[in-house]
Amino acid sequence: MFTRRYAISLFLAILLPTTLFAQEKRQVIVCSTTQVADFARQVVGDRMEVKCILAAGQDPHLYEKKPGDAQLVSTADLCLENGWHLEGNDWMNKLATQTGRPIVTCVEGCQPLQVPGIEQAMHDPHVWFSCTNAAIYVRNIRDAVIKLDPEHADEYRSRAGLYLDQLRTLHSWIVREINNIPVEQRVLVTSHDAFNYFCHAYGMQSATPVGWSTGDEVGAGITPQRRQETIDSIRDHKVKAIFVETSVNPTMVREIAREAGVKIGGELYSDSMGGPDTAGETYIGMMRENVITIVQALK
Incomplete structure (x- = not known):
């Protein structure tokens, strides 16, 4: 009995630090908005930890940086923002720059609609409301995490592929409903x-x-x-x-x-x-x- 208990204790002693170490080593993605964070989670699953600065119901145009935001961003292996000034006064880009963290702008590659500005027309940043554009966000995130963690590239491509299929289905359903x-x-x-x-x-x-x-x-x-x-x-x-x-x-x-x-x-x-x-x-x-x-x- 003593020998069995000793063996179990020894096994747990070896396993527990290994498990905790694996959890601690998960790479971290910090996102500006809830939509971007959801797209990131669809791509990385549990492989990486996805955190979001904005909470549900918060307005990215009006958001003002909090003291803990810089600390949160400083833990990131990758930062993701919407871009095109959705984040008022470009607060996410500034946080990433201040902390020296890499950042990807998810709207890159989307075809912008123009809205009036004071001096000139501006890119409308609410790009995700087209499922076709949402798919571009997902591809940008997929490519960024593959670059960050090429060892699991097939895994990210597989998750992204399934989600892109879901977005195509959603697009067709919206057309029918409208x-x-x-x-x-x-x-x-x-x-x-x-x-x-x-x-x-x-x-x-x-x-x-x-x-x-x-x-x-x-x-x-x-x-x-x-x-x-x-x-x-x-x-x-x-x-x-x-x-x-x-x-x-x-x-x-x-x-x-x-x-x-x-x-x-x-x-x-x-x-x-x-x-x-x-x-x-x-x-x-x-x-x-x-x-x-x-x-x-x-x-």
């Missing part, structure tokens, strides 16, 4: 210009009282003219409903709804996904719930 809305009713009115890529990809028109950013960057801020244009558009198109966003204060949209005489059709995930245990806690779940909300309100 076709349930009469063409003249396919007008999407939201808090800010987060849905231009969605509308462009799926045959809708976008109308919003503010620019692409909810903060103070180029293109942000409501004007009386833009507000009236939005109300006129709602009335001209006989829009049945308009929508609030999970990461944007809903007060303005509710006021416009009352003035235009339309209902609030529901809440859409925009610059951030949903929290744990919600239907929108993944990219696919977020897109699915948005489409169901839009179709049910407008058809």
